[in-house]
Amino acid sequence: MNTVYPQSALHAGQRRNPAALADSALELARLVLVRGPVSRAELAQEMSLSIASLTRLGKPLIDAGILVEGELVADGTVGRPVRLLDVRSGGAHFVGVKVAGDLLQAVLTDLRATILAEASLPLAATDPGTVVDGIAELAGQLSFAAGVELSGVGVSLGGQVRPDGVVHRAPFLGWSDIPLGELLATRLELPVVVDNDVTALVAAEQWFGAGKDTAHFAVITVGAGVGYGLAIGNHVVRTPDTGLGLGGHIPLDPNGPLCMEGHRGCSTAMLSIPSICAQISAATGESVNYRRALELAAEGNRVAGAVFESAGRALGRLIALAANLAMANTVVLGGEGVELFAATEGTVLAALAADRDPEAAPVTLRVASADFTEWARGAAAVAVQAQAFVV
Numbered sequence: 001m002n003t004v005y006p007q008s009a010l011h012a013g014q015r016r017n018p019a020a021l022a023d024s025a026l027e028l029a030r031l032v033l034v035r036g037p038v039s040r041a042e043l044a045q046e047m048s049l050s051i052a053s054l055t056r057l058g059k060p061l062i063d064a065g066i067l068v069e070g071e072l073v074a075d076g077t078v079g080r081p082v083r084l085l086d087v088r089s090g091g092a093h094f095v096g097v098k099v100a101g102d103l104l105q106a107v108l109t110d111l112r113a114t115i116l117a118e119a120s121l122p123l124a125a126t127d128p129g130t131v132v133d134g135i136a137e138l139a140g141q142l143s144f145a146a147g148v149e150l151s152g153v154g155v156s157l158g159g160q161v162r163p164d165g166v167v168h169r170a171p172f173l174g175w176s177d178i179p180l181g182e183l184l185a186t187r188l189e190l191p192v193v194v195d196n197d198v199t200a201l202v203a204a205e206q207w208f209g210a211g212k213d214t215a216h217f218a219v220i221t222v223g224a225g226v227g228y229g230l231a232i233g234n235h236v237v238r239t240p241d242t243g244l245g246l247g248g249h250i251p252l253d254p255n256g257p258l259c260m261e262g263h264r265g266c267s268t269a270m271l272s273i274p275s276i277c278a279q280i281s282a283a284t285g286e287s288v289n290y291r292r293a294l295e296l297a298a299e300g301n302r303v304a305g306a307v308f309e310s311a312g313r314a315l316g317r318l319i320a321l322a323a324n325l326a327m328a329n330t331v332v333l334g335g336e337g338v339e340l341f342a343a344t345e346g347t348v349l350a351a352l353a354a355d356r357d358p359e360a361a362p363v364t365l366r367v368a369s370a371d372f373t374e375w376a377r378g379a380a381a382v383a384v385q386a387q388a389f390v391v
């Protein structure tokens with residue numbers, strides 16, 4: 001993940017040259033951001049440093065204004081009041097935008113990726129010019145309404161995105177090699193990060209969700225398709241193939257329906273919203289959306305119930321595969337179709353248990369919000385991560 005800076009800012013020297021923090025300083029700043037306000041003693045313990053080393057590491061961050069010393073609080077462990085460290089959060093605001101096929105969803109967040117406001121815009125067309133116009137309009141609208149200046153903008157979409165912000169391949173938009181980051185940075189006069197949408201969700205979880213408690217976790221998203229992402233050792237896994245959707249066609253049920261690529265019972269065929277709706281629509285003769293499909297299952301409709309039961313078994317199997325192969329004991333479920341889990345929880349957990357060694361550590365499941373704004377928050381999170389500690 002790299003930030004694309006506006007040419008004018010770099011050339012005119014309006015901004016100080018951005019410099020990355022050293023890994024240890026970045027880790028300290030990240031810890032303070034996700035845990036703060038927090039004591040030096042707690043940070044030292046977390047980072048396996050002495051308090052003296054921790055204080056040395058933090059001094060330049062305080063001098064640069066990235067970290068601030070907060071209120072005095074009683075600390076039982078040292079027997080005298082201590083000043084907690086926190087991040088300078090006042091002025092920093094970010095906009096995250098998720099590009100879907102027919103919609104731009106945007107959120108305004110603070111430095112902790114807390115959603116402060118949201119806005120959306122239907123997309124009349126998917127050419128780069130229309131998408132850039134729409135993102136610029138939403139960013140302007142959100143910052144104006146809140147009366148804040150933006151520190152950066154993050155954009156996420158389903159597809160392969162290069163570190164330089166070029167969208168290498170996004171079939172749902174009909175794009176190949178579109179320099180979206182550069183187009184937006186020039187237009188907005190702001191630093192811009194573009195990332196794959198599932199990877200952005202993993203990044204958001206890594207700093208502000210599951211990653212607070214564990215260094216290794218997998219993310220499975222269920223929605224228009226099925227997404228898979230991974231954080232290992234506190235790092236979000238990014239490879240050139242990230243964004244190809246390789247987790248979307250894992251075989252899960254030899255008796256399942258076919259996906260559009262002809263795989264029988266793959267993750268997309270078993271779990272995606274379009275496939276579940278198509279199966280129920282075909283069997284009932286009623287054209288159903290996902291909300292209606294869930295209702296039918298809850299009302300005891302046998303066809304809908306059977307489709308969701310099969311989907312629940314497949315989801316349990318996919319969670320077990322992720323946990324077993326990635327050796328990650330925490331799996332985050334997200335995406336706008338994540339209600340599948342609540343609707344079939346018993347089935348999911350039974351299928352997960354069946355495919356998991358009983359001696360293995362139990363799998364911790366975190367269920368994220370099905371709200372579409374979660375995707376936009378992920379985009380904001382990558383902008384936060386790229387910009388929060390630029391000095």
Ligand SMILES: [Zn+2]
Binds near residue numbers: 249250268269
């Ligand atoms: Zn498939």
